[in-house]
Amino acid sequence: MKTGLAGILSEEAAALYERLLAAGGLYLHEDPVLCDARSTRELIERGFARERHVGTAELVPVEPVRALDNAILLIQRQITDRYESLLRLRDDVEALQQRYLGGKDWRRQPEDGIRVLTDGAEIGALSVELCLSARRDVMSIETEHFTRPPDPRSVRRPPAAAVARGVTFRNIYTRAVLDLPGSSQMLHASVEAGWQCRIYPELPMKMVLVDSESALLPLGPTGMEGAVLVRIPVVAAALRTFFDLLWHRAVPVNGTGERLSTEQGQVLRLLLTGMIDKAIARHLGISERTVRRHVGALMQRLGANNRVTLAAAAVREGWAD
Secondary structure, three states: OOOOOOOOHHHHHHHHHHHHHHHHHHEEEEOOOHHHHHHHHHHHHHHHOOEEEEEEEEEOOOOHHHHHHHHHHHHHHHHHHHHHHHHHHHHHHHHHHHHHHHHOOOOOOOEEEEEEEHHHHHHHHHHHHHHHHHHOEEEEOOOOOOOOOOHHHOOOOHHHHHHHHHEEEEEEHHHHHHHHOOOOHHHHHHHHHHHHOEEEOOOOOEEEEEEEEEEEEOOOOOOOOOOEEEEEEEHHHHHHHHHHHHHHHEOOOOOOOOOOOOHHHHHHHHHHOOOOHHHHHHHHHHOHHHHHHHHHHHHHOOOOOHHHHHHHHHHOOOOOO
């Protein structure tokens, strides 16, 4: 077919249209098959032919320019109908999606949105599960609101498989934890287990954050009253930023959790006034060697590599009051 109508008419209808154009029309009584032929109905429906009843029924062609306009209008109506059908389908799918989410089994699919937990055992198990699933980082914030005094034997140990993958485990404790019985042993056990631990003056809440993707947030002080599992990327990213800000301002601990001794506190306060070691030793009645030993111990405990960073860390920790 050379009429260029292959995309508009079937091959049979296009051939019939060419016959109509060549003959100027065909009498139906001369070719009864035309009355019920599929190609005849196609030409009439698409606006390429029409029946003319002037004495004898005749199938006549519509001039090509008008026929093409008719075809274009028909296609436009089909596109509009299809578009409206797709819009209705989208509305139906939205309704089905809401039903799907409403009846979703959150235990099998916890990766969507927000999940509220109220069972203490489930919260503890989920915390362990999150650590096991970590690929890069496990970040934790711990306040003084323990359900019972800290027990070094109950320290969360990083899963060996996660450690083997190179996962980093970091924990920030509020300073009030240091005043709890058993805190010294707990911090030491945490460091021995593989946690990096730091102290921050005050923390608003507990938190477990994994890979900037999942966060477990408490609904109460201890975290056992209930918790919220958040797996919304933008929220998890914001919580990661919050943790990193705290981490950089927090003070590293050496795992003993011990507070400053009286003599260490005196050395630190005089050091912050700008006194040199000789003057501090003379003021306190101790040797310069002892002063340097105390300064070295303070720098190690606060993770400082010089006396300037030692002073800044001591201020952050509140030891400079």
